Amino acid sequence: MLKDSMLKINEPMSKHCSLRSGGATSEFFQPTNIDELSEFLKNNKKPVLLVGLGSNLLVRDRGFKGVTIHTKNLKELSISKSLIESGAGTSLAKLSRFALAQLKYGAEFLSAIPGTVGGALAMNAGAFGSEVWEYVSSVKTMSLSGELQNRTPKDYEISYRSTLHRFKNEFFVSATFDFNLEKQNDNVGELLQKRNSTQPIGLPSCGSVFKNPKNHYAAQLIEDSGLKGFCVGGACVSEKHANYIINQDNASAMDIENLITHIQETIKLKHNIALETEIIII
Known part of the structure; x- marks a missing residue:
């Protein structure tokens, strides 16, 4: 059973979007894990909005008439057979640091992008000449009815700042990455310095x-x-x-x-x- 305390009513989205603006969402749900999310969706009939860091999102002043699902707790990170698996709520900066600590190279550019893995997958986020889908091995998605699926990059049409799903009404809950460069593509410190001086x-x-x-x-x-x-x-x-x-x-x-x-x-x-x-x- 879901605890009532996990569901907020009329939550201002200005608290959850990096522009610090926007109306309220009718309901706001922050699952602690994928099982809770699945259970919630199996009983949900309202329109759904997925939010991570809210760094690419503006909710109009009249708000969102539905349930906003916040993925911040879906942030597991692990490595197996040289592949890194990350939850959709993991910040890109954290994923970049984790990859570097495991001596896996290619994720450095992610340190300069505000946002989470889920958002980055949804829009094919990129910076400094690299894009996130270049390194995706597979993804896990969830349907709006709470069913988990395994997908591969072939299931999506990937282009500049665009990810088109072959399967409608699914969203990303995790991804497996193959950061397979032989050496660091970029110096993270230099990237952050460049970002801070220009943005x-x-x-x-x-x-x-x-x-x-x-x-x-x-x-x-x-x-x-x-x-x-x-x-x-x-x-x-x-x-x-x-x-x-x-x-x-x-x-x-x-x-x-x-x-x-x-x-x-x-x-x-x-x-x-x-x-x-x-x-x-x-």
Whole structure:
């Protein structure tokens, strides 16, 4: 039986999204393990939203009419036969450190990405020329009715910042990685130094807001359009990195979404390029 204390009602999503903005979710459930999650889903009839670190997510001000499932406790890490298995709630920085401690090379770039394994799999997260699915050996998924499945990369259509599922209504609960490079691809300290010098770390943001269009950089297009520092309400384009939006002064989700739209319209007008968002808006 699930404890009532595990289920919160009308939980503000601003507490669980790195932009520190957004409405409430009708129900908020944080399972301690996969079995609890499965049991919950077998009895659930409401729409489901999966959240890890909430670093790529904006919930509109009117909130989410359903149950938000927080994966932060699904963070087991183990190594067997040189393959690393990680729960979906493990932070990418922690996975990167674990791999390095096991002398497994290739995961260094993950140290610079805010987010969890589940979110990284869902959007094929990447940085510094590497992408997470390059190293995936297999994944475990769960259906919305609580059934576990084993899947391989062949079951997905993987492209730049996109993971298309062949099987609908499944989400990632863990992944097995083969970090198989012969030596370190990157120096983690240098990557973090580079990130900290070019990105507004420590301020409420969601990381990169827009995907890079083919042969262009979103940040450069936004900067060339004179939008650095431009604000809508409490939401502002970062002065440090133009592809970041900062919640500078209690921005509402609508402030942030209106700023995103303004940037897209400006880039379309000035450069005739349609900017696609990386951020998921619920």
